[in-house]
Amino acid sequence: MKTLVYAEHDNASLKDATLAVVTAASQLGEVHILVAGAGCGAVADEAAKIAGVSTVHVADDAAYAQQLAENVAPLVASLMTTHDAFLAPATSNGKNIAPRVAALLDVMQISDILSVESADTFTRPIYAGNAIATVQSSDAKKVITVRGTAFAKAQETGGSATIAAVASTGDAGTSKFLSAEIAKQERPELTSAKIIVSGGRALKDAETFAATILPLADKLGAGVGASRAAVDAGFVxxxxxxxxxxxxxxxxxxxxxxxxxxxxxxxxxxxxKVIIAINKDEDAPIFQVADIGLVGDLFTVVPELVGKL
Incomplete structure (x- = not known):
C-alpha cells in the first residue's frame, strides 16, 4: 500500500506536524511525501532525510507558493492514481486541503484519526473526545487527516529518500492570496511546547491575565494558552x-x-502527560482529569509558586 503524506512547510523548512503524519502513514505501508511550494528545494531535502520515507515528490511552482487549497487539491488528486491513501495533518491547512481531495476522488474523508487499526480501519474522537469511534472505510482510495498529538514523531534523520519532480497542475484561478498577518511570539508555539500554562475566565481581564500567567510561563519556559471563555472575553x-x-x-x-x-x-x-490544575472550586470538572490538583485562590497560589521557582 502506497501512502502520500502532505508536507506542512513555509518553503524554507518542514513543520513538525508532518513527522507525526509520517508515523501514521508508515503503519499503512510505503511512505511518500508531497512537497508543494515555490523555491522549496530545502524542504524537499529535509523531507528526504526523514526515517521511513522512500520517495519525496516535489511540485515547485509559483501556484503553490502560499499552498492554497484550491491549487494543491488537484495536484494531490492527480498523484492519487499511483497512491492508495492520502494523509494530511489535522491543521488548518491540512483540514482545508483534505476535503477537497476527497471530493475530487469522490470518497469519504476520515478525519482526525487517533490510531491505525488496519489498512482500512481507524479510530477517531467523537462527542468532543468523550467517545472514540472505530471506523472502517470501503473506499479504494483513503483520504485521512491525522491528529498529531496521537502519534509519535518520526525521526528527522536517518532516511535517504529519492527526490522526484512532479508536474504542476497550475493555478486553478478560483482563489487568490492577498496577505497574511502572522503573530510573532517569543514563547514556544502551543502545538510544539513541552510545557503550557493556560488561564481561564477567573483571571478577570487582559491585564490580570498577563500579570498572573506570564511570570509563571517565563519561569517554566512555557507556551501560553487560554480557555475559550478567556479568549472570548478579550484577555488574549x-x-x-x-x-x-x-x-x-x-x-x-x-x-x-x-x-x-x-x-x-x-x-x-x-x-x-501531566495535568496540573489550580482552582478555588474543589468541584471543578478540571480536577477529574488532573494528575495534580491545588484548591486555592489563584491570585495567592500562582505568585507564591513563581516565587519558589
Whole structure:
C-alpha cells in the first residue's frame, strides 16, 4: 500500500506536524511525501532525510507558493492514481486541503484519526473526545487527516529518500492570496511546547491575565494558552485558545489556572502527560482529569509558586 503524506512547510523548512503524519502513514505501508511550494528545494531535502520515507515528490511552482487549497487539491488528486491513501495533518491547512481531495476522488474523508487499526480501519474522537469511534472505510482510495498529538514523531534523520519532480497542475484561478498577518511570539508555539500554562475566565481581564500567567510561563519556559471563555472575553488573542474549537495540544506538562474544565476545553488538552490544575472550586470538572490538583485562590497560589521557582 502506497501512502502520500502532505508536507506542512513555509518553503524554507518542514513543520513538525508532518513527522507525526509520517508515523501514521508508515503503519499503512510505503511512505511518500508531497512537497508543494515555490523555491522549496530545502524542504524537499529535509523531507528526504526523514526515517521511513522512500520517495519525496516535489511540485515547485509559483501556484503553490502560499499552498492554497484550491491549487494543491488537484495536484494531490492527480498523484492519487499511483497512491492508495492520502494523509494530511489535522491543521488548518491540512483540514482545508483534505476535503477537497476527497471530493475530487469522490470518497469519504476520515478525519482526525487517533490510531491505525488496519489498512482500512481507524479510530477517531467523537462527542468532543468523550467517545472514540472505530471506523472502517470501503473506499479504494483513503483520504485521512491525522491528529498529531496521537502519534509519535518520526525521526528527522536517518532516511535517504529519492527526490522526484512532479508536474504542476497550475493555478486553478478560483482563489487568490492577498496577505497574511502572522503573530510573532517569543514563547514556544502551543502545538510544539513541552510545557503550557493556560488561564481561564477567573483571571478577570487582559491585564490580570498577563500579570498572573506570564511570570509563571517565563519561569517554566512555557507556551501560553487560554480557555475559550478567556479568549472570548478579550484577555488574549484567538491563537492562544486551547480546546475543541482551538488548538489540540499534548505537552509534557499542562498547567490550568482558573479553568473550570468545560468539555470543549478538555477535548483539547486531556492527552497531556501531566495535568496540573489550580482552582478555588474543589468541584471543578478540571480536577477529574488532573494528575495534580491545588484548591486555592489563584491570585495567592500562582505568585507564591513563581516565587519558589
Amino acid at each position: 488573542p484567538n491563537d492562544y485558545q486551547v480546546g475543541q474549537t482551538g488548538k489540540i495540544v499534548a505537552p509534557e506538562v499542562y498547567v490550568a489556572v482558573g479553568i473550570s474544565g468545560a468539555i470543549q476545553h478538555l477535548a483539547g488538552m486531556k492527552d497531556s
